[in-house]
Amino acid sequence: MTDPKDAEMSADGQGTKRRRTRNYGDRRTVSLRMDPELHERMMDLCDDLKIPANTYISGLIETDLKKRKK
Structure with a gap:
């Protein structure tokens, strides 16, 4: 992760989580x-x-999910 905008604080406030919406x-x-x-x-x-x-x-x-009809 090279762009600081690609991370945001996690819900518990204990760190960051990746955000890949851009790509x-x-x-x-x-x-x-x-x-x-x-x-x-x-x-x-x-x-x-x-x-x-x-x-x-x-x-x-x-393929497996289709086979199992899921």
């Missing part, structure tokens, strides 16, 4: 931890497919 509109951020080997395999696939990892992961979630 990402109403999208939400999710932190995902994965095994380094799995990450490397995923990134290799994304490179082969020429798509960002975020697009790949979002597509997997969307």
Whole structure:
């Protein structure tokens, strides 16, 4: 975060939270931890497919939710 306008005080007043409205509109951020080997395999696939990892992961979630009709 390089622009101080990208942060604001959290509701509890204990610090700042990110504000990404300028770049990402109403999208939400999710932190995902994965095994380094799995990450490397995923990134290799994304490179082969020429798509960002975020697009790949979002597509997997969307496909699963549609399958489950959620």
